[in-house]
Amino acid sequence: MPVPTGHYVALAAVIFFIGVLGVIVRRNPLIMLMSIELMLNAGNLLLVAFARAWLQNAGQIFAFIVITVAAAEAAIGLAIIVTTFRPARFVDVDDVRSLHG
């Protein structure tokens, strides 16, 4: 008996909000990056779930593209974090606010 699509949607929503909360609440850029990955994967889960439900493979392929982009984004994000926080002893995004108005 297959799992209903609504369960996947609910799970994706839960994962997405965990990611949003992580970005908003945590101050460690590494954790924030991981939270962004969570949100992306919630999206991936939805893509795959709907592709399965409507028997259309385009969603599966999109999921792979998203994974690729997410990998690139993680690489760039990590590079930015490393260069930004190299002179600092602690990593805290609230310390990086030189672009305030």
Added chain:
Amino acid sequence: MGSVAYPLVVALWLLPLAGAVLCWAFGPRLRSACGWLAAGLVGVSFLLAVASWGSATQNLGGVLGAHQPLVSWMPGFDFGLLLDPLSLIWTFIITGVGFLIVFYSIGYMDGDRAFARFFAYMSFFMFAMLTLVLSDNFVGLLVGWGLVGLASYFLIGFWFERRSAVAAARKAFVINVVGDVGMMFAIFLIVANVHSIGFGDVFAAAPGLSDKLVFAICLALFIGAAAKSAQVPLHTWLPDAMEGPTPVSALIHAATMVTAGVYLVARCAPLWNHSGSAQLLVATIGGVTALGGAILGTAQWDIKRILAYSTMSQIGYMIMGVGVGAYEGGVAHFFTHAFFKAQLFLGAGLVIHALHNEQDIRAMGGLWRRMPFAFWVMLTGVLSICGVPGFSGFFSKDAVIYGALQHGHPWIYAVDIVTAGITAYYMFRMLFVAFLGEYRGEAAPDRAGRESEHGTHAPGWVMNVPVAVLVVPSVAVGGALMFGGDNSPWSRFFAPLYGTPSSRAIAVPPISEGVTSLVVFLTVIAGFAIAWQRYASRGAQADAPARLRRETERMPAVLTNLFYVDWVIERLIVRPAQRLGELFGRVVDPHVLDGAVRDLVFWARWLGTLVRSFQTGLVRAYALILVAGAACFVVYYAVAAGLR
């Protein structure tokens, strides 16, 4: 189109410009050679003008004169030079009298620091004036019109270390620009309605234009003519223009430039012929100017100012002549006036030069014994300007006065006769006060050829010869050319352009020309008699200094204030303009214009301060705003879906 090209006219036109450029560029190296160079080039130009006689008067297939195209811009806008009887006469005066005056200037300006600059300006003026009279279109005419105004400005302000000279130059320029703007509007009207600037096209189209339009064009043109020719109420610059060197007054402010208005009306005769009201306007202004200038001339003491007012008055005659439609009469008076007025100015220059720049006739007196040559020159000039029978002025002035009657303007005719009497009075007044009686001045007049202690010397042959040459035409040219009515050489010369004088006359006057001449002569005698009784009779000579002082004190205020024209212009135009300027400077500029800019800056800064407070620089805050925005969208679509 049928007309004959005549390339030589280009050389005639450009030679004075070459003189100006050479004097200007190499002045310091050429030094005194500048004068000879400028005079020589103008002389060659004059010889070319004489050689052009045949080409200018030829009549091939109904096309009069020679026409040399220069530049074609677009259809209707062709620039070229036109040499026909009218422009030929002006060219003769500009180059011929111009040559004599430049020659005279070599002596008059001798020792002046800016010797070369003077001759550069004079040559430039002659080039500009030739541009004015030789152009075959209205735009070229306007260019010449503006350039002579500029040359006049340069030469009035020639001694720019004098404050009064600078003020006079500025005044002349500003009033002339008023006229230039009038001309410009006339050209706008012409181009808008005829789509061409060429004289031929415009005059051919004139009969098809509406009366109102022709009147408007004539009115705008005449504003230009009135400013340039010192007609009421734009005349006030001319007496002030006497601040320039005397040869300048002779050439520009007597013989040539100030008659440009006469040229304009005579040139645009086909336009004026189609508008009776425009003719009446021009004739009336001319008559008023003739009378007003003559009356003001009676109250002056400065010899050059007397001559300036007489110039204004005589140009009034010319304008009146061309205004009523007696075109060859007005041009004839221009022709003879150029000679005798140049002669009078140069004669006055001899006196001023010998008396170390003394111009007040009250400080002269008895000069006929010390300067007999100057006296005889002035006497013949005065006889000619008064219109004594036999002298040139007689023939041309009678043509103008009788023309007024022939064309049906009895009032202007009467005013002209009265003016002739007043002219005789103030000209003989000048002559008697300056030359008869005992010498009243302090400066010792130099004997001929002897160096004085001031370093200036009495006029030498360089100054005397041109004056002597001028005496010949100012005595004889009228009798030689202008005697014989329709059959005179002068009338036949202009017949291809205007027709014969009597063929255009609209009325057979009740008074014959002979009776007119007699009446004019009697008024001249009366004017002479009054001047004689007041200034030359034995009783008047006995206590001349006291009499002159009394006359100065009792001069009516209306005359010493020159009819309050300057006063009215000052009150009506100058001061309101200054007030307006002050208003703009004090209120509009700082509070309205600057204020608007300042307010704009204030609000831009306020908005910037407000908006930049959102830019906290906190990544998490941005994320929160992002999420809140996305949440808003979700809620909106959810609600919208629910309502559906």
